[in-house]
Amino acid sequence: MVDLILNKPPVSRLRRLRRHQTIRSLISEHQLHVTDLVLPLFIRAGKNIKNPILSMPGHFQLSLDQLDNELAEIQRLKIPAVILFGIPAYKDETGSSALFSEGIIPEAVRKIKQCLPDLMVISDLCFCEYTSHGHCGVLHENGDVDNDRTLYLLTQQALIHAAAGVDVIAPSGMMDGMVNAIRTGLDHAGYHQVTLLSYAVKYASAFYGPFREAAEGAPKFGDRKTYQMDPANAQQALREAKLDVDEGADMLMVKPAQNYLDIIYRIKNNFPGVPLGAYQVSGEFAMIKAAAEKGWLDEEKVMFETLLGIKRAGADFIITYFAKQAAELL
DSSP: OOOHHHHHHOOHHHHHSSSSSSHHHTOOOOOOGGGGEEEEEEESSSSEEEEETTTTTTTEEEEGHHHHHHHHHHHHHTTEEEEEEEOOOOOTTOOOGGOOOHHHHHHHHHHHHHHHHSSSSEEEEEEETTBBSSSSSSSOOTTTBHHHHHHHHEEEEEEHHHHHTTTTTEOOOOOOOOHHHHHHHHHHHHHHOOOEEEEEEEEEOOHHHHHHHHTTTTSSSSSSSTTTTTTOOOOHHHHHHHHHHHOOOSSEEEEEGGHHHHHHHHHHHTTTSSEEEEEOOHHHHHHHHHHTTTSSSSSHHHHHHHHHHHHHHSSSEETTTTHHHHHHHO
């Protein structure tokens, strides 16, 4: 009997740590909190509009007069932040409707701040939703984006958002020098308190399809590979992040998230003192929703597993279309 006991394989110390839910919770290395979540909102010019986004179940294009119920739900769920995307009344070659102080995003910022002054409001800063061609800036005659002219317009757009009371400005167009131009413009105008969250590492991804339906910002010709990052490149992400940090970015972002967890990890390790966000994009959300509708996945479990994976990789906060659903359960 003694020999049998001595020869019996011992229970692993790690197995003992996994045997009870309370123990697992006590020693969990990473946890999700509602304070990790940022909810995207699509604000459309007009009245009495609540257009469902078919490829993104549970999300809508909302006019300003339809925001009240959404804001009440955000308050109930204690979601700490939203990021705004605008769909204007009209578009032109230069995206001029993005430069009106009474434009859709400045008006949305004012309304939100009046209703929920403590809700952090982030404005996405780009021109793809406002230009008739769907590219992220004004164009040269050959169809390429004119980087330097676009920087000037981005700065003007940033000043309008700042005047409306936005907390954070998030330039997303991957224009060279955009952080420096916007930070300089904001500081010269006295908006020192406005935070810059740079889409520092934004890949030319195929996962943006549902978003382009939602924001009506798909390019009418060509693609965005000349200014967004090649999915094959990882080291280049570190160069992009360093440029933005050196130019004055307060926070960084990686987009998309799920297929770029290695990039999130590298950015966080190389810039440990800089807050890092990750954007779980529309395609990532839509795939989970579609598989769950087919009964192929447990939606709730997969949602939490993916969000936890993004946080474990190094993200300090996550922009996600699951924000309300996750907040309801956290």
